[in-house]
Amino acid sequence: MWLLKKVHTYAGLLTFVNLAVYGAAGLSVTLLRQSGRPAPVISYQNFSIEPNLTDRQVAERVRSQLSLSLATPVNSAAIQHDAANNLFLDFRYASGSHQVTVLEKEGRLRIETTRNSFVAYLYILHTRTATFHSGDWRMQLWADYNEFAMW
Numbered sequence: 001m002w003l004l005k006k007v008h009t010y011a012g013l014l015t016f017v018n019l020a021v022y023g024a025a026g027l028s029v030t031l032l033r034q035s036g037r038p039a040p041v042i043s044y045q046n047f048s049i050e051p052n053l054t055d056r057q058v059a060e061r062v063r064s065q066l067s068l069s070l071a072t073p074v075n076s077a078a079i080q081h082d083a084a085n086n087l088f089l090d091f092r093y094a095s096g097s098h099q100v101t102v103l104e105k106e107g108r109l110r111i112e113t114t115r116n117s118f119v120a121y122l123y124i125l126h127t128r129t130a131t132f133h134s135g136d137w138r139m140q141l142w143a144d145y146n147e148f149a150m151w
Contacts, residue, residue: 018149022126040099040114047102047109055079059089062100062109070094072135094124094139 047065049058059074071091078090087102096115103110116124128143 015149
């Protein structure tokens with residue numbers, strides 16, 4: 001009986017953080033609806049491409065160069081080409097996004113960075129479950145923790 005009480009107490013404490021995130025996300029989305037996103041910050045970085053690389057390999061190199069570990073794995077839908085046939089990459093993660101255009105002829109990247117509001121950040125965190133497969137151990141651990149807390 002004593003062990004059952006301890007397990008019950010610790011399980012409750014483990015799910016408290018999750019419950020707080022769910023509650024804060026629900027209340028903030030309901031009460032603090034924010035219209036629009038902040039204006040993106042545009043920057044450029046030098047970048048060269050070796051010949052015969054696939055779009056996915058280029059996307060992985062860009063992700064690595066920009067240190068976007070939370071945007072892993074690179075989703076196939078995030079790899080596209082724009083009207084000028086430049087490679088366009090859309091990296092999304094909980095705290096914002098990087099929309100990158102590989103300007104191969106110029107030898108650089110055009111990076112459009114947008115940060116999510118705290119409300120959007122909480123909302124995204126509360127939707128991550130075990131079906132979400134991240135390449136980053138921190139997001140995967142959070143997703144597994146969410147799944148545990150729901151059950």
